[in-house]
Amino acid sequence: MNRFKAIGSGFIGFGGIIASFSYFVIFSIPLTALGLAFAILGCVILIFPEYLVPHQVVKGMISGSITNIEAMLEEFSVNQRAIYLPSKDGKIYAFVPLLGNPSYPEIREIVYAPKRVISNVDGHAGLFIYPPGSDVVVLSGAVAGQEDKTEQIREGKVSLEDFLPQLENTISYCLVDFSEFASKIRVNFDKNKIFLGIKNVKIDVEAPRFTRVLGSPPASLAACCIAQVTRMPVRIIEEKKEGKWVRVVLDVGE
């Protein structure tokens, strides 16, 4: 049992005993209220996450990861937008066509291609990258227990509109509450395009090629969320900073 759970349970027990004793035995309302206050504090402590990692450490590790990918993209002079795809093991990966092959291969070919750093997919050479947000969606638990609708999507029985409520909740939870990348998000949909607004982005990493290919860290995480929830390929078409907001347009589907 971690320390938060122990302290929280202790407060709940203590508060419950004080409240019950005060209310039923000594008939004291103020002491009952005090006991209830302890119980509420105990519940609050119980729902805190187990690990509170200093945010500067996390920011440093994200920055290091992005710098690594930036160096690789720079080495191959990549300029094309990445396609985010979910894999069966729950991780999200991105396929980036290399310069000289600007058109994208068939999504089915990408999915079945071997996941090496450089891979030839149906005559298109490209990089397979696991973006920094690849594991975050699964770690957040936002899509736990979700039914795999890949076959239904392929057969055309399920469309993007079916995912709307879950998408907005998942993106908001991942970007605002879980990773604390932003203070607020806004999601709009139009056919197979998602228009995402991200307010007060709290992470700023200097990596122009990474941003051009994979999107900024919050946009990349949002793309991972969408790919994980919808099990469809996702591409960031446009990203623009407008004051406190970052506007991102994502294309979902083949």
Added chain:
Amino acid sequence: MDRHILFILLLTIFFLFTVAIFVAAGEQRLDVYISLFIIEYLALVEILRPRRRLVTALGLDPVGLGLFIIFCIIVARKVVQILAG
């Protein structure tokens, strides 16, 4: 200071001050204490936004949800009392 520690400290201080002030005022209605606790909790959560486990489908934490339901019950009881005369 870490946001989560600050949240717990402030919540504790607010609760203790609430009890102290109401004891000094001679308040004997339990629902008044509980209502204030709930308002203080919800307000602090919105201001500090500590990271906590959420009921993801609803986007709410279980404590906030439970307290809000209790608050609604308290308000409903008061309304029924007033209407019943």
